[in-house]
Amino acid sequence: MCGIVGYVGNKNATQVLINALKKLEYRGYDSAGIAVLEGEDILVRKCKGALKFLEEKIANETIKSSMGIGHTRWATHGEPSDENSHPHTNMDGTISIVHNGIIENYAALKADLQNQGVVFKSQTDTEVIVHLIDKEYKQDKDIFQAVIRTLHKLEGSYALGVLCKDYPDRIICARKESPLVVGLGKGENFIASDVPALLEHTRDVYYLDEKEIAVLYIDHVSLFDFEGNKIVKQPSHVEWDMDAAEKGGYPHFMIKEINEQPKACKDTMRPRIIKDGNGKATDVYFEENSIDVSWKKTKRVVITACGTAYHAGIVAKYAFEKLARIKVDVDVASEFRYRDPILDKDDIFIVISQSGETVDTLSALRLAKKEGLKVIAITNCVGSTVSREADDVIYTLAGPEIAVASTKAYTTQVLCLLLLAIKAGKLRGTLSEEDVSKLLSELEEIPGKIEEILKEQEVIQKFASMQFNKEKVFFIGRQFDSATALESALKLKEVSYMHSEAFAAGELKHGPIALIDDKALVVAIASEPKLYEKIGSNMVEVKSRGATVLVITPDNSGAFDGKTDEIFKIPECSSTLVSLLTIIPAQLFAYYCAIQRGFDPDKPRNLAKSVTVE
Known part of the structure; x- marks a missing residue:
């Protein structure tokens, strides 16, 4: 998910951004950062951890600025760290961006940029965007056109905030499949991922629609489509109180997260389905791990987890046995290490944990590693203990789940396991290419079918x-x-x-x-x-x-x-x-x-x- 904010006005931008980020911490809390225009330069301050660590970092600084962007992160590419925190900048520090979403083709774009001499400082997909903007900007020094040309090269989902030192009067933002709201003030304007960040300042907003761009100035906001054509739309007035706003207008996080499942499934699945030139789904790609020949020779998969994750493992048992013809044992992690389990070095061991910190699951993981097994972790939290200690990791891209009872975490776990079973079936020759294509195509329809259910x-x-x-x-x-x-x-x-x-x-x-x-x-x-x-x-x-x-x-x-x-x-x-x-x-x-x-x-x-x- 992540939360992004931006401000143009006459107030102290640093304080406005920090206060706005506090209202969005439910969207991510791995790291936080701001970029503000101070004098003729962009000043970036960011760090790993909760927002309070960023506040402590800048507490003794006097930062004078009335324009900037900010970010609170839920990690998807690259573990939580100072380097992977947003905002990200180009090599000479003249352009800075914040991003919410997933860039699916970032690996190819990154390789191309590196071949041209671009040096990357992070492991994020986001950094690709700022270097692309920089490359386009050098053509004609038009930041607006540079952003538009960059957007046409990106595949995936994003909400962006862009700051350029050569244009000290504006912030450019854009939206595709990730939420973005523009707040309209008097002598000031704002951007935010969600309404709560804006309510302290204004209740008049533009909800950006798909493939829309907004350019924020101190006294007005201009709206465009991705071709640069101007758009005219009427602002909306927000009636929600703060509590309702954090929940997106829903009465509880649980029902909000149930309704977020189409997007969570789409985000988790889409970067992992390979298509041919005709758009036909052909294979599964796990960038995070090596799904290799070990799947061809293994005779057994062992899955351990607790609670809801354990139930996802039982679904996986049926899927692996049906699609890949592998014997699967599913164990409750809290029982696993106490029963002197029989393990074989050729077994593939899968642990599932939403948080990546479940102690029983960690104990099972460590026992399996001690016995020399290959361990694959499925988790929602980048940089968690489970993800660090496993040999390979598959991340569910569900975003933060606030309600205690898991909903979207469960469906994305099941989705990852189904993708893994399909990949294993192809590697083992139990699924033909046509079988794989048919299953993947049907998986792509799942988010829309969940939406149909939610309508009823x-x-x-x-x-x-x-x-x-x-x-x-x-x-x-x-x-x-x-x-x-x-x-x-x-x-x-x-x-x-x-x-x-x-x-x-x-x-x-x-x-x-x-x-x-x-x-x-x-x-x-x-x-x-x-x-x-x-x-x-x-x-x-x-x-x-x-x-x-x-x-x-x-x-x-x-x-x-x-x-x-x-x-x-x-x-x-x-x-x-x-x-x-x-x-x-x-x-x-x-x-x-x-x-x-x-x-x-x-x-x-x-x-x-x-x-x-x-």
Whole structure:
């Protein structure tokens, strides 16, 4: 995510920028920095860590400036460090930028620039942008045209703020697939990633749309498209209070993050899918690690994780075994090291942790490394302990997740594991090129299908309003859906404190059916057509014993008519990938049950975001 800010006016720019960044720390807290125009030079101050460390760094300086840009970082390329902190500058320090987003083609652009003699100071994708602008600027000394020409060379998502010492009266900003808001003041103007940074100063804003550019002066703002054509639009007036603004107008971070899943999945997936000249998806690329010949000879994958991440691992078990024909063992990390596990040096060991600091998962990782295994980490936090100690790392690009109960972290973990399974299948020869292309193309449709589900969330909200007082809730499913059932039950108990359990649907008759009565709700997850008849029988079994039944399914054949009280339809999808869709209604159900019961879903009792103790 990251947070960017900018200011042009008559006030002390340093203080305006620091205060604005404080309102955006929920967007990133790995590092922070500012660049201000002081006299005829750009002064940059930045450092690793929370914003308070930047404040301490500049506390004894007197910085006189009325224009500048600032950044608070959530790392995606390059670990948190002083060098990787924003803003980034060109080689002679005359142009400085801040960036929120991901530049997909940065590696090729960087190689080209290095061949031309450009020296890079960081490992970030962002630094490529400022050197490209510098290169274009040297052609005609027109900073606006230099920015436009650079934008046409970038692939990916970005919100940019650009400062040039030769143009001391303006800041240029641009937006593509990352949010950017322009604040309109009296004798001053602002940019920010989110509204909270602006509310202290103004409530009149321009929300920049896709591929729009804004040029901020002290007394006006000019808007353009990416071709340089002028745009006229009406400003909006913000009515939100500060708390609502931080949540993007949503009442809680959990529902905000549920709704961010299409973007999180798109950001995580898009840089990793290789396409040919015709736009056909052909392969998976993991820049962060070496997916190599070890996948061809391995006979087993071992996955360890805790909680939600463990459930992502169970989805992966089905995917690896189906697509790559590899035996997979999934272990709860808190149990793994205590049972004297049997490991082979050719095993591939995968650990999953949103924070990268989960102590049980770290212990499992260290045991595997001690036994000589190759360890791959999947985490959301660049520079975390897990990412540093693993041999290879795959980052989920979900951005900061504030709510304790994981939602977008889970879906991006599953997505990374599915990409890894597809890559393994290709390497092992169990998937043809056509199989790979078909799966990747369908994966690219997932964000849009999640958006379709989210548009219908009022159906789940209404159902939750009638079921939130159930004494017991059971989630059932088969194959991939049984893994989703586990995560669904966990989500409900985490935030609503309702008793919920999950079972492979066929296990109902082996004991759990004794618990079924008219005080029970059974949520059946049914995405595999060849198993519809089987799970339909399970529905009839529980419904005849008084239970209320909800089914989450893509079925359009009427297979469940008369067997359920409510059907929530999801878009059609192959059973291999459908776990990315079936979990969304369950997340929504958990959230709305918590609201109905009067609980704060962002801060469930007795739970913490990262478990760093045994």
